Amino acid sequence: MTKGINAKDVAKLAGVSQSSVSRVFFEGASVSEKTRKKVLAAAEELGYVPNEFARSLITNKTKLIGLVMKGVHNPFYPQVLKEFTAHFKELGYSILFVHTNHDEIKQEDIERLLHYNVAGVIITDATLSLKVIEKFKNNKIPVVLFNRKVEGQNFFSVSTNSLIASRQIAEYLLKKGCQDMAYISGGRDTSTSMERERGFSEILLKHNVPFQVYHSDYSYDGGYKTAKEIVLNGDIPSAIFVANDIMALGVLDALREQGISVPSDTKIIGFDNIDMAAWPTYNLTTWEQPISEMVIETVNYIISEIEEYTDRIGNIEINGELIERKTT
Amino acid sequence: MTKGINAKDVAKLAGVSQSSVSRVFFEGASVSEKTRKKVLAAAEELGYVPNEFARSLITNKTKLIGLVMKGVHNPFYPQVLKEFTAHFKELGYSILFVHTNHDEIKQEDIERLLHYNVAGVIITDATLSLKVIEKFKNNKIPVVLFNRKVEGQNFFSVSTNSLIASRQIAEYLLKKGCQDMAYISGGRDTSTSMERERGFSEILLKHNVPFQVYHSDYSYDGGYKTAKEIVLNGDIPSAIFVANDIMALGVLDALREQGISVPSDTKIIGFDNIDMAAWPTYNLTTWEQPISEMVIETVNYIISEIEEYTDRIGNIEINGELIERKTT
Numbered sequence: 001m002t003k004g005i006n007a008k009d010v011a012k013l014a015g016v017s018q019s020s021v022s023r024v025f026f027e028g029a030s031v032s033e034k035t036r037k038k039v040l041a042a043a044e045e046l047g048y049v050p051n052e053f054a055r056s057l058i059t060n061k062t063k064l065i066g067l068v069m070k071g072v073h074n075p076f077y078p079q080v081l082k083e084f085t086a087h088f089k090e091l092g093y094s095i096l097f098v099h100t101n102h103d104e105i106k107q108e109d110i111e112r113l114l115h116y117n118v119a120g121v122i123i124t125d126a127t128l129s130l131k132v133i134e135k136f137k138n139n140k141i142p143v144v145l146f147n148r149k150v151e152g153q154n155f156f157s158v159s160t161n162s163l164i165a166s167r168q169i170a171e172y173l174l175k176k177g178c179q180d181m182a183y184i185s186g187g188r189d190t191s192t193s194m195e196r197e198r199g200f201s202e203i204l205l206k207h208n209v210p211f212q213v214y215h216s217d218y219s220y221d222g223g224y225k226t227a228k229e230i231v232l233n234g235d236i237p238s239a240i241f242v243a244n245d246i247m248a249l250g251v252l253d254a255l256r257e258q259g260i261s262v263p264s265d266t267k268i269i270g271f272d273n274i275d276m277a278a279w280p281t282y283n284l285t286t287w288e289q290p291i292s293e294m295v296i297e298t299v300n301y302i303i304s305e306i307e308e309y310t311d312r313i314g315n316i317e318i319n320g321e322l323i324e325r326k327t328t
Numbered sequence: 329m330t331k332g333i334n335a336k337d338v339a340k341l342a343g344v345s346q347s348s349v350s351r352v353f354f355e356g357a358s359v360s361e362k363t364r365k366k367v368l369a370a371a372e373e374l375g376y377v378p379n380e381f382a383r384s385l386i387t388n389k390t391k392l393i394g395l396v397m398k399g400v401h402n403p404f405y406p407q408v409l410k411e412f413t414a415h416f417k418e419l420g421y422s423i424l425f426v427h428t429n430h431d432e433i434k435q436e437d438i439e440r441l442l443h444y445n446v447a448g449v450i451i452t453d454a455t456l457s458l459k460v461i462e463k464f465k466n467n468k469i470p471v472v473l474f475n476r477k478v479e480g481q482n483f484f485s486v487s488t489n490s491l492i493a494s495r496q497i498a499e500y501l502l503k504k505g506c507q508d509m510a511y512i513s514g515g516r517d518t519s520t521s522m523e524r525e526r527g528f529s530e531i532l533l534k535h536n537v538p539f540q541v542y543h544s545d546y547s548y549d550g551g552y553k554t555a556k557e558i559v560l561n562g563d564i565p566s567a568i569f570v571a572n573d574i575m576a577l578g579v580l581d582a583l584r585e586q587g588i589s590v591p592s593d594t595k596i597i598g599f600d601n602i603d604m605a606a607w608p609t610y611n612l613t614t615w616e617q618p619i620s621e622m623v624i625e626t627v628n629y630i631i632s633e634i635e636e637y638t639d640r641i642g643n644i645e646i647n648g649e650l651i652e653r654k655t656t
Contacts, residue, residue, distance in 0.1 A: 005466065047466045064444075067425070072410045073603065078400040085427040094440055097395070097425035099413040112422055116392075138333070138375045220607065253609045275401065279548065281581045281609055 005048045014042035065302065066113040066121040068098045068105050074218065074246045075274045076289070080124060080146070083295040091303065093119065100126055103189065110135055120302035122146050127191075130154070142305030144298045147289075149191045149315045158298045160289045161317035162192055166199030168322060169241055169269055169287060174207060176328060178239035178267060181211040184226050184251065186218035186243040193218070193243045196271065200241055212237065216247055223250030231258045236266050239328070245270040245277045245286055252282055252327065268327040273320075283326035293318050333376045342370035393630065394441040394449040396426045396433050402546065402574045403602045404617070408452060408474070411623040419631065421447065428454055431517065438463055448630035450474050455519075458482070470633030472626045475617075477519045477643045486626045488617045489645035490520055494527030496650060497569055497597055497615060502535060504656060506567035506595060509539040512554050512579065514546035514571040521546070521571045524599065528569055540565065544575055551578025559586045564594050567656070573598040573605045573614055580610055580655065596655040601648075611654035618646050 007021040014021070016035055023031040024039040031039075042048075065088050071077050085095050096116055098109050105128045113121055114135065121136060124146045133154060136143045145157035173181060183200050186193035197213060204211045214230065216222035223242060227250065230236060242248035248270030255262055262268050270277060273288035297316050305312065335349040342349070344363055351359040352367040359367075370376075393416050399405045413423050424444055426437050433456045441449055442463065449464060452474045461482060464471045473485040501509060511528050514521035525541060532539045542558065544550035551570060555578065558564060570576035576598030583590055590596050598605060601616035625644050633640065 047463055064424075072406040073403075075401075075403065075406075078403075078406045081425070082400045082427050085425060089427075094444065095425040096392075097409070097413060097423040099410050099417075116422065135375055220603070224608075249607075253607055257608055275548070279577075279581055280552075280585055 005046045007048070009046055010039060010042045010048045013046060014038040062117050062119050063093045064096045064116055064118045065093050066096045066098060066116070066118040068100055068109060068113075068121065068123045068126060070100050070103070070124070070126045071218065072099065074125075074244065074272075075276060076244070076246070076272045076291075077124060079274070080291060080295065083291060084122065084299070087295055087299045091299070103127065103187075104129060105132065107132065114139060114141075119306050120144075122298060122302070123148070137311060140309040140311075142302050142309065142311075144301055146294065146298055147192060149195075149317075154313055156301060156313050156316075158294050158301070158316045158318070159192065160287075160294065160320045162195035163199040164317075165271070165287045165320055166196040166241070167203050170200045170203035172322060173239045173241070173267065173269070173328070174203070174209065176239070176267060178237075179209060180237045181209060182214060182230065182237040182240045183211060184214045184216050184223060184240060184242045184247060186216065186247065188215055190218070196241070196243050216243075218244050218247060220246050220250040223247030224254045225250075227251040227254035228258070231255070231260060236260060239267040239269070242268065242270050245272040245274045245284060248284055248286070248327075249276060249282055252284065262327050273323050277323070277325070285325045285328040286323050288320045288323050290318050290320050333374045335376070337374055338367060338370045338376045341374060342366040390445050390447050391421045392424045392444055392446045393421050394424045394426060394444070394446040396428055396437060396441075396449065396451045396454060398428050398431070398452070398454045399546065400427065401548075402453075402572065402600075403604060404572070404574070404600045404619075405452060407602070408619060408623065411619060412450065412627070415623055415627045419627070430454065431515075432456060433460065435460065442467060442469075447634050448472075450626060450630070451476070465639060468637040468639075470630050470637065470639075472629055474622065474626055475520060477523075477645075482641055484629060484641050484644075486622050486629070486644045486646070487520065488615075488622065488648045490523035491527040492645075493599070493615045493648055494524040494569070495531050498528045498531035500650060501567045501569070501595065501597070501656070502531070502537065504567070504595060506565075507537060508565045509537060510542060510558065510565040510568045511539060512542045512544050512551065512568060512570045512575060514544065514575065516543055518546070524569070524571050544571075546572050546575060548574050548578040551575030552582045553578075555579040555582035556586070559583070559588060564588060567595040567597070570596060570598050573600040573602045573612060576612055576614070576655075577604060577610055580612065590655050601651050605651070605653070613653045613656040614651050616648045616651050618648050621646050 007018050011018040011021045016038060020035050021039050024036050069077055096118060100109055103126055105126050110132050121141060121143045127148055145155050147159050149157040149159050183197055185197055214226050216226045242251055248268055251268055270284050270286035273286045277284040277286045335346050339346040339349045344366060348363050349367050352364050397405055424446060428437055431454055433454050438460050449471045455476055473483050475487050477485040477487050511525055513525055542554050544554045570579055576596055579596055598612050598614040601614045605612040605614045
């Protein structure tokens with residue numbers, strides 16, 4: 001049902017019934033080859049395209065995936081958006097994009113996704129309440145938390161294995177001879193940041209290496225301010241693990257301004273491997289998140305749950321790898 | 329029509345007819361206050377939400393805006409996406425996001441937007457053919473080219489006034505005493521880049537100031553490579569106007585690597601004023617695009633054309649302003 005031209009016009013031009021037109025455009029409906037050709041020719045001539053809304057009323061399915069995103073300022077997420085869009089496009093799905101300013105997505109955003117009867121939902125860098133997840137479950141809509149996880153909850157999530165990553169980062173810095181360290185977190189309530197802190201501190205405690213934790217907010221400005229604080233306090237550690245790259249760039253800029261040399265005065269390591277980490281000005285050592293694999297796992301889960309809803313839960317964690325550059 | 333619960337279930341629980349349920353959820357339909365309350369209570373209890381698809385079959389309108397975007401790697405565009413999403417959300421519209429890898433958007437992307445009977449379309453940093461625009465016009469769907477314009481065509485576009493901007497940039501650099509200059513373009517076919525070249529060269533020609541044009545591609549890597557080329561050729565001008573910020577950051581990094589001092593050896597000026605331009609490492613002088621005003625003009629046009637389709641065409645150009653930092 002386009003605004004100008006509808007199935008009726010096509011039926012008239014093709015000399016067939018309106019229900020024949022519908023059958024041509026709805027998957028699985030039987031129609032003779034002759035009728036199909038007539039209808040397609042008429043549709044082409046008139047510029048008619050069948051409408052997903054009408055189709056969805058018949059098939060009770062849409063080809064829309066709701067993608068909820070918070071951190072568009074972190075270049076990691078536009079990259080994620082691009083990859084999801086490309087994968088779902090190949091499968092005939094479109095992306096209904098929802099931006100949220102909140103760490104926990106709100107009822108109103110959910111209502112919108114339900115209104116559109118989305119086939120699946122992906123939530124990046126935000127969480128959702130049990131009440132909200134129930135709404136999706138009631139409607140048999142599969143949901144994936146992407147790059148977040150909630151322990152012991154009723155969710156399906158896909159993320160990098162942050163525990164393995166942060167343990168390896170600690171081991172790597174120990175091998176480099178660092179004897180006191182700091183961790184800059186992305187937020188007290190963020191699962192990724194907490195896990196990175198856990199793995200990192202676990203190894204340092206085991207080796208009796210002192211370390212300090214600073215709380216920041218996963219932003220460039222946050223990293224910049226925190227690094228200035230560290231310098232002002234005069235307790236510059238021999239290495240700083242920063243919970244994501246965009247914060248690490250802020251840390252590097254603040255240290256440069258304060259005349260602190262990296263890696264000779266202190267070593268810096270980030271997390272994500274965003275494009276900018278490789279820029280010659282930063283040359284940041286970091287932990288690469290396997291975005292493509294994470295996206296594929298997410299797409300596979302959603303598609304399989306669309307085909308047959310089983311409400312499968314669990315955390316898929318994929319290993320990333322250390323990318324060694326010049327800041328360590 | 330959610331997957332689990334439908335209007336029939338709500339009608340049953342509320343003890344009203346199914347058509348009463350429909351009337352409650354479709355705007356403009358009359359229904360008694362008593363019935364409305366009963367239906368809403370039953371809907372709440374069952375977790376029922378009315379479906380936009382069903383609504384659209386009755387109202388012949390959707391609340392979807394198609395947003396087509398190419399350059400998600402340029403931080404300018406995620407910012408644009410965020411602002412559009414926020415504005416349209418307030419008006420009750422959702423964003424159907426389409427990512428394209430092509431400068432000219434393809435038939436398949438268009439078909440998808442038409443399938444969903446979108447209420448309006450915004451195309452950022454890409455163009456579309458006359459054939460494609462005709463499809464939208466036939467369906468009375470308003471289209472805006474955002475940050476692009478096509479001279480003498482059948483479009484409505486919203487952009488920064490690049491001609492005024494680039495003339496002022498040239499005047500500014502002349503005042504700074506620059507006596508030979510370069511322009512790094514974003515692409516030979518890109519309207520924004522061509523206009524910036526036009527205004528810049530117009531003023532330099534008037535003052536008999538020699539200048540060179542280098543063609544690049546609106547990316548960090550493009551700017552980086554082009555600057556290396558300039559240095560290798562040994563003809564470093566006293567100022568370089570770079571067609572966007574993300575390229576200018578690549579230029580600055582390449583010059584730094586080559587030991588060229590900015591602004592003493594050469595002055596650099598960008599365009600957009602992305603967040604990174606203000607980072608202390610770059611401190612890039614640039615021309616700020618008035619994103620918020622551009623977004624508001626675009627939203628206003630689309631909403632007015634949804635209310636009454638007039639197929640109004642024209643170019644809305646908004647003035648930006650020079651942001652002076654340390655690279656000049």
